[in-house]
Every structure is written in structure tokens, then in C-alpha cells.
Amino acid sequence: MKILNIVGARPNFMKIAPLIESYRAYPHIEPVLVHTGQHYDEKMSDLFFRQLGIPEPDMNLDVGSGSHAVQTAAVMTAIEPVLQDQRPDAVLVVGDVNSTIACGLVAVKLGIPLIHVEAGLRSFDRSMPEEINRILTDSISEIFFCTEQSGVDNLLDEGIAPERIHLVGNVMIDTLLRNREKAEASGVLEEMGLRPEHYAVMTLHRPSNVDDPGAMARIIDAMDSIQRDMPLVFPIHPRTEANLQRFGLSARLHGMENLHLTPPSGYLDFLKLTANAAVVLTDSGGIQEESTILGVPCITLRENTERPVTVKVGANQLAGNDTTRIIEAYRRARAQERAGWAPPPFWDGKAAERTVAAINQWWEESYGKPRESGEVSASAGI
Ligand code: UD1
Secondary structure, eight states: OEEEEEEOSHHHHHHHHHHHHHHTTOTTOEEEEEEOOSSOSIIIIIHHHHHHTOOOOSEEOOOOOOOHHHHHHHHHHHHHHHHHHHOOSEEEEESSSHHHHHHHHHHHHTTOOEEEESOSOOOSOTTSHHHHHHHHHHHHOSEEEESSHHHHHHHHHTTOOGGGEEEOOOHHHHHHHHHHHHHHTOOHHHHHTOOTTSOEEEEOOOHHHHSOHHHHHHHHHHHHHHHHHSOEEEEOOHHHHHHHHHTTOHHHHHTOTTEEEESOOOHHHHHHHHHTOSEEEEOOSHHHHHHHHHTOOEEESSSOOSOHHHHHTTSEEEOTTOHHHHHHHHHHHHHSOTTOSOOOTTOSSOHHHHHHHHHHHHHHHHHOSOOOTTOOOSSSOO
16 A cells, blocks of 8 residues: 655644654555655754654655745645656645645545545634645545544534544654653753743744734734743744744844744754743644643633644633733743643554554555555546
């Protein structure tokens, strides 16, 4: 069984790493890895491959940046000949980025079954590009792997047959647990002069926060208050950095004495930073989940989350981008007990193993025994 696996943007890399490793237990599964090149900077891409031990991609489509239409179309145009040439039995996509829907759409139109890992998550906010990507990807996938019960419930509500849905846990948490010890060896705290549990970490890149100068300014006001209370580390996404300059807000950040403004962090340094932080503030999806497992209170700078289990267990608060609400949430988080909550079910480091076992079983049940290499699958009508 040949499975073509897609990665494109930074949050995909942590999700694919344990899957690629788990395929090794199934010698008849031949994984092919394709990087769309949606993220391409050393610090947004290559560094993650090296640190997570992900093999060099078999192909890089080098699509780069662009508007949503330009980027999505570029991925679609570039992946089509690859799928026609490779003739995989299935295409596996993770998460909700533009590369996910672009490759999924091309695959199903070529008759290739689509596997979606991290399926069913919904923010119910259609102004988020990722929400559109999630809904569309799930509407064309054949088999669904969910990180939390809400994902299962959302798919059932959308009419997906229960036998196609698998609650397997969180492959990104597999990566976190595997790298926890390695990350502790990072010297990043010493380099920045930080004491464990005496600093906060923030990340910001959502269009709703960083493409709007008003929202950006309100968040910066909150950052100013927080950094007066304790050091605030802010590894800055290229999109955010470009916008801060465009809006004339960079000088304000540079003037904050207790703010550590850094380039995007590698995986291990960032894991060390979050694991030892007093509080994490973010608009990322994945970081809400990582801080839940690391036992660090999280404040999400959004009005909603597609990962409601993080709020339900008590690890995460939603604060939007209003200055007062962020500061109030920060005070509550400071008063909160670390790790005072139970981890969500199946976030135990074995999600990739469960996923690959289920893929193998699904394949054997739906498409018969694994095909001989070179033979074209009946399902892949290409
Ligand atoms: C993308 C995903 C988002 C994910 C995020 C993680 C979509 C719709 N969005 O958002 O879900 O949470 O990745 O980072 O797919 N840039 C660089 N170097 C890079 C990559 C990007 O400089 O290696 C800059 C470019 O100016 C680019 C901008 O960042 O235009 C945005 O990149 P893009 O991939 O379009 O979206 P992200 O905001 O990163």
C-alpha cells in the first residue's frame, strides 16, 4: 500500500513525524513524503525536519507564499502530476492549512481515497481560513482520525458514518512526549536569562489578530502590562513581523524593557520555553494542546477554539484580543495551579500507532489484500 503523505506548513511537521515512524511496523506500507513548500524559511521548515528526525521529503513542490487563491491553486497544480506519476493508494493529509485542502481536493478528483488526521475540529467561525479548510477536507475524506471527542461529535452531526471515524488521540502530542527530554537539554532559558516559571511566552499569527491594526494595538497594550509583571518571550512569525512594520507598531515593542523579541523558535527551544513558562498566550491551535499536556495555563487570544477539550479540562481560557480581558485572564492564569487538570483521553504518545493500525485495517477491509508494487489500485482511477 503506497500512502502519499502531505506536509506544507510548520504545524504539519510535528504531526507527520510520528506517523512516518509508525509506518515502519508495516513493511507492506510504502510511505512517500511530499512537502508543498507553503513554509520554506529555514526557521519555519528545515529546522523542524532536522530536529524531529523527519526524512528528507521525496518531493518539494516549492509553492511558497501568496494569497489564498494563488497559494491553493499553486499547490493543486503542482500536486496533480505528482499523484498521476506516483499513483498512491491513498493520500494522507494533516490539520487545516491551505496545503491540506489543496492536495485533498486533487486526490479525490483523481479517485484516490483521502485520509484526514486531526479531522472534525470546528471553531464554528467561518471567517477563519482554517475552518473552511477543515470543513471542505472532511467533506471529501474517506477515513477520519480525531484528537478529541468533539471532533467525533462534529463529524457525526455532519452525517459521517461512525465506522469511518476513529478517536485515536493527538499525533502532535506523540511528538511532544518523544522530545520532552531532548528539549530539556536546550540552553534557551540561560541564553535569555530566564528563570523557570518566572516568565510568560506569547505567539501570534492569526489574520484576525495580526492583519488588523486595531486588534494588534490592543494586544500590544496587554503585552506592555504583562511584561511589567514578568519577562515576556515573543518568538515572532514572519507574517506578524511584516505587519507590525507595516502598521508602524514595531518601535513600541522594541521599547518594552522586559520583552524578549526573538525570531521564530526551533521545535526543541520552543518546547523548553513553553514547558517552563508560568503562562502561555497564543492564537495558535497546536500550542493550546501542547500547554495542556505540559501543565502550563494557556490564554487563547481568540473568541473561539476548535479544541474545546483544552478549555473543558481547565487548561485554557479564551480571551479574544481585548486588552482588559487578556490582562484579567493573565491574572487568573497566574493564580492557577500548574498541571491542575487531567490530560484529554488518548493524548498518551500512542496516537500515531493507533492511526497507522487503523489505516492498515481499513485498507485490508475496504480494498482487499495489499497490492503488489507497481500494480495500479482499482480504487485509484488514474
Ligand atoms: C499558515 C496556516 C495556519 C497555520 C500557520 C502556522 C493557512 C491558511 N494558514 O499560516 O493555519 O497556523 O501556517 O504558521 O494555511 N512566510 C515567510 N516564510 C515562511 C512562511 C511564510 O516569510 O516560511 C510569510 C510570508 O510573507 C507569507 C506569510 O508569512 O505570506 C504567511 O504565510 P502562509 O503560509 O500564507 O500563512 P501563515 O500565516 O503562516
